[in-house]
Amino acid sequence: MKNVTDYTQSNRAAWDASAASHEGGERWQRLLAGFAQPGFSTLDSTATSALQRAGIEGGRVVQVGCNLGSEVLSCHALGAAACWGIDISPEFLRLAERLNQQAGRPAHFIFHHKVETTGFKPVSFSRAILAAVGAGQRRQCTVFGVGSEAGGLSVLCDSREPTYFSRWLFSEADVYALPSHVPRDFDIALITIGVVNWMPDLPAFFRALGGLLVAGGRLVMYETHPFLEMFEPTGATPFAPTRSYFRAQPDVLGEAHIYDGSAAAAAPPSYWFAYTLGEVVTASVQAGFALRELREHPHCNREAEYRQYEHQNAQMPLCFTLLADWPGDKEVRHPK
Numbered sequence: 001m002k003n004v005t006d007y008t009q010s011n012r013a014a015w016d017a018s019a020a021s022h023e024g025g026e027r028w029q030r031l032l033a034g035f036a037q038p039g040f041s042t043l044d045s046t047a048t049s050a051l052q053r054a055g056i057e058g059g060r061v062v063q064v065g066c067n068l069g070s071e072v073l074s075c076h077a078l079g080a081a082a083c084w085g086i087d088i089s090p091e092f093l094r095l096a097e098r099l100n101q102q103a104g105r106p107a108h109f110i111f112h113h114k115v116e117t118t119g120f121k122p123v124s125f126s127r128a129i130l131a132a133v134g135a136g137q138r139r140q141c142t143v144f145g146v147g148s149e150a151g152g153l154s155v156l157c158d159s160r161e162p163t164y165f166s167r168w169l170f171s172e173a174d175v176y177a178l179p180s181h182v183p184r185d186f187d188i189a190l191i192t193i194g195v196v197n198w199m200p201d202l203p204a205f206f207r208a209l210g211g212l213l214v215a216g217g218r219l220v221m222y223e224t225h226p227f228l229e230m231f232e233p234t235g236a237t238p239f240a241p242t243r244s245y246f247r248a249q250p251d252v253l254g255e256a257h258i259y260d261g262s263a264a265a266a267a268p269p270s271y272w273f274a275y276t277l278g279e280v281v282t283a284s285v286q287a288g289f290a291l292r293e294l295r296e297h298p299h300c301n302r303e304a305e306y307r308q309y310e311h312q313n314a315q316m317p318l319c320f321t322l323l324a325d326w327p328g329d330k331e332v333r334h335p336k
């Protein structure tokens with residue numbers, strides 16, 4: 001039985017191994033061309049409308065599991081005052097920074113470069129800092145802080161100069177291990193397609209999201225519907241449910257994560273957790289969120305092979321949006 005950290009480390013390795021295949025294809029070229037244009041957004045009308053209902057205009061948005069950053073950048077196009085992306089995969093964040101450059105660098109993507117040390121001997125400490133600064137330079141980002149954490153040094157690298165230097169930006173990109181100096185003043189926490197299922201601990205995930213928000217902040221979730229987990233779209237009988245809605249063990253995947261249906265290369269094992277809709281909603285409420293709305297939708301928001309489930313007479317739900325308020329007890333607010 002793995003713990004959350006073990007699962008996350010494996011998942012990080014698999015996502016890192018997947019990044020190269022997302023660079024250079026037709027979708028990547030479309031994103032590069034798109035973000036060179038002001039106002040470009042990849043968010044569909046459902047996500048756009050959910051963010052607008054949550055009051056994105058002028059707000060500070062953080063997306064957890066931002067992947068290659070296209071949605072963080074799109075939030076900027078929707079009028080967000082500040083957009084931040086968190087992800088465990090430095091390789092995907094490298095792609096995010098590339099798109100950020102195309103868009104004129106409106107967003108913050110935070111690289112976490114953790115250097116393992118054997119104690120804090122002066123020699124390992126200085127080597128670690130040099131390694132971290134080198135990593136920052138390779139990624140063309142600014143290294144602006146070094147701190148100690150259990151197991152090593154935490155090096156803070158931001159992809160652009162911080163607006164308020166006195167405020168620490170993220171040093172850790174794992175939602176389960178956000179250190180104390182991470183800002184807690186976001187107005188909106190955004191979760192989109194295919195993030196929840198990488199989370200080994202749902203209650204802790206929602207508590208972490210709440211911890212990122214100001215009192216009165218909002219969670220906006222636009223996820224794939226758990227009902228889809230019962231079907232295998234590329235199997236022999238794609239419309240016959242073949243897997244339990246209530247299965248408890250994660251799927252162990254051994255391939256790179258590709259969205260376009262092309263052949264995926266082998267990758268380190270990664271762990272996909274199927275949750276019921278009830279588990280998702282209950283975990284959010286028990287973490288302290290006040291549910292505003294839960295909408296189920298008949299359109300597909302995931303890979304192309306799932307589009308066959310659209311436009312059926314007996315239509316099943318294919319995705320959902322969840323909006324919830326974080327009552328919280330924090331008064332922190334920075335100028336926008």
Ligand SMILES: C[S@@+](CC[C@H](N)C(=O)[O-])C[C@H]1O[C@@H](n2cnc3c(N)ncnc32)[C@H](O)[C@@H]1O
Nearest residue numbers: 015065067087088089173174175192193194198
């Ligand atoms: C399917 S992708 C999200 C794609 C995104 N919805 C989009 O359309 O661009 C899932 C992302 O979650 C990230 N992730 C997984 N576990 C995480 C964790 N513990 N903390 C932060 N990010 C995580 C992965 O690295 C991956 O980039």
